Amino acid sequence: MTKKSTILVEKVNTHIVNWLKNYAEVAKVNGFVVGISGGVDSALTSTLCAQTGLKVLCVEMPIHQHKDHVSRAQEHIKQLKERFPNVSSVITDLTPVFESFKKEVPTQFDDKALQLTLANTRARLRMTTLYYHAGVHGLLVAGTGNKVEDFGVGFYTKYGDGGVDLSPIADLMKSDVFALAAYLKVPDSILNAQPSDGLFGDEKTDEEQLGASYDELEWAMIASENNAPETNFSEREKIVFGIYQRLNKANQHKMNPIPVCKIDNI
Template sequence: MAKKSTIQTEKVNTYIVEWLKDYANNAKVNGFIIGISGGVDSAVTSTLCAQTGFKVLCVEMPIHQAPNQVSRGREHIEQLKKRFPNVSSIETDLTSTFDAFKDAVPTDGETTKVNLSLANTRARLRMTSLYYLAGIHGLLVAGTGNKVEDFGVGFYTKYGDGGVDLSPIADLMKSDVYALGEFLKIPNTILTAAPTDGLFGDNRTDEDQLGASYDELEWAMLADELGKSATEFVGREKVVFEIYKKLNTANQHKMNPIPVCSIPKKLK
């Protein structure tokens, strides 16, 4: 079911780096800022940005974070700073900020919905912090979403990790991101770790939340693009395709532009 990446990693790397350079030059900014999670997407994105020669600020923003996620992020940042003199880092511990927010809002609703809303709040606090620092240093917030997450199942927080200035890897499938990560020699601890958004303060993986692996969802996304339907599949393939379609439909509000109520000219 999995699709092995066929991208030309060296050429794709060069293409994205040049794209980032052009964008930064045209925007007349000093460089890029990236939130580092300890996952492959932020590791690849920050390494791509580092190659531009522009200032790159890597930001750790733990909120009751699992220790293994923190250690992977720090390992990557230290490696990146050794490789690229234009890379710096900062840690902004948002745990107390999150706890203060949690204490200030009502949490007496349905437990599942409250927990999900609080998880999304973590992502939104991080987005706010990134834009605060970006404003101080004249930087662009680089998004870390890949194609499956951003345009397949919508697995990101609206106005959280989805709130960015540009998206360098959003046209790459997850398998492509891993291939690029291997080419860029990001830490093996990151390449072999199970993907997780880290928003719940535990070790649940993305697959736990989505009900399917990225390999499976990538297959389903490609099948959907070919016009396939669930009736054409059986067993696990049918289950995965239905999961993909359900998530894709439910999260269109993230993928489409904000609806605008256009007032008829005769009423103006």
């Protein structure tokens, strides 16, 4: 089940770059800050931001990071700075902060729940760091989530990588992300790497965590939106569709506005 992007990459690129530039000008900010993970989403987002000509700060935030993630992130940042004079970078090593945090909280819990909570804690420490850099430099935090992650299965951390000022690629499917990233000459090491959120300190892929590939989840998202009859699905498609529906339902709290208790009618 391989999905091929159908977007017109040149037109989409121009549209997103103009959207970013106009948004920043209206907001009267100097540019953007992007957390660089070594993955395709952050590589694409930072490249789109760089094309605006506004200041772009790429931030590495390692927390016991796998060496492959680090090398890919550094390769991308080096290439981006060579291509765009408005791009700069900084490394904020959050490993000591993360370890200090763990010493101050109780950890005698179910291991699965504890590991997931600590993974989300990493993402929230990074969000705080991005907003620090954004604040002192007068920048906006650019989100790196794609459509499948943000509006399909909710594969992100609330108030972590979901805590951003604007989302330039959140209307792109993962196949679109790869197509646009290839067009913009993102390094092959990133284009060929298995997607991974890097929140567990190892090479656990997104597919291993989700139970399905992005191609499969993209298919399921489209099938759900089109109310496709499940009677036409193969056995694997039924499994994938079930995974998609379960995650989509469980993560609605991330996608919907925060519930507010209204008192108007009291």
